[in-house]
Amino acid sequence: MPKIVDHESRRAEIAAAVRRLVLREGVASATVRKVADEAGWSPGAVRHYFPDQAALLRLVIAQAYADVPQRLESHLRSWYDDPSGRDPLGHAQRMLEELLPLDDERRVEAEVWLATMDAARHDPALAEARAMAWAGIRQMSRIAVAWVRGRELDPHLGRLLEEPLAEPVDERAAATVHALLDGLAMQCYAYAEQVELDDLRVTLRSHLDEVARGA
Known part of the structure; x- marks a missing residue:
């Protein structure tokens, strides 16, 4: 049986990771790789929802x-x-x-x-x-x-x-x-x-x- 993915929950996790990074290191720190590290995900998993830094900024x-x-x-x-x-x-x-x-x-x-x-x-x-x-x-x-x-x-x-x-x-x-x-x-x-x-x-x-x- 395929695993059910809660996409809204994942987006919320990414948003929370971006906000923590922005608070700690500023907007420029919110790269796909850093956000992935902060959220405990792979960069590819983050890019599935937000392909680049501009998309992450638009999210916040x-x-x-x-x-x-x-x-x-x-x-x-x-x-x-x-x-x-x-x-x-x-x-x-x-x-x-x-x-x-x-x-x-x-x-x-x-x-x-x-x-x-x-x-x-x-x-x-x-x-x-x-x-x-x-x-x-x-x-x-x-x-x-x-x-x-x-x-x-x-x-x-x-x-x-x-x-x-x-x-x-x-x-x-x-x-x-x-x-x-x-x-x-x-x-x-x-x-x-x-x-x-x-x-x-x-x-x-x-x-x-x-x-x-x-x-």
């Missing part, structure tokens, strides 16, 4: 782009499900922190995000992923600005502010929040030894305080 990108929206949606739901318990600055802070590399999971996502930004310049297949990342961060920045400034938003969670905010001053504020997030993520990635995670949180909170005051 797809996983990150599935995990991050799920976490963000939980913050959106908590905002709309309990209006009486709303804390605009706290909600905005917690939501935007999902986009910063403050733990192992998010550090892998930051590595993947930065690798995608670079690789997309030469790989048209990744251009859509780069565009989606930009749009997603800008949308969350708009929502945060709307929350801390008391603007009304459509409670339908499927509508993620794909258009600019109604007030130009709010849209400019969203652009600065977006730029700050990118900068904090880059600092944490490039200067991990010098950057304290609590300092990143304080910097983000200070900026949101200024946005709330209309600065």
Whole structure:
């Protein structure tokens, strides 16, 4: 009787091996051979599912782009499900922190995000992923600005502010929040030894305080 292979389980094992390598050694380490060693498989077995390093990178990108929206949606739901318990600055802070590399999971996502930004310049297949990342961060920045400034938003969670905010001053504020997030993520990635995670949180909170005051 032929052996039944759980292909989804194998893909999950490979994805976990890639994420461990990326966290430990960076995106460039996620070669087919290294991933095979990490997963305890032969290179040929890995190539059966992912023929090259680009395919492995797309795997982790797809996983990150599935995990991050799920976490963000939980913050959106908590905002709309309990209006009486709303804390605009706290909600905005917690939501935007999902986009910063403050733990192992998010550090892998930051590595993947930065690798995608670079690789997309030469790989048209990744251009859509780069565009989606930009749009997603800008949308969350708009929502945060709307929350801390008391603007009304459509409670339908499927509508993620794909258009600019109604007030130009709010849209400019969203652009600065977006730029700050990118900068904090880059600092944490490039200067991990010098950057304290609590300092990143304080910097983000200070900026949101200024946005709330209309600065």
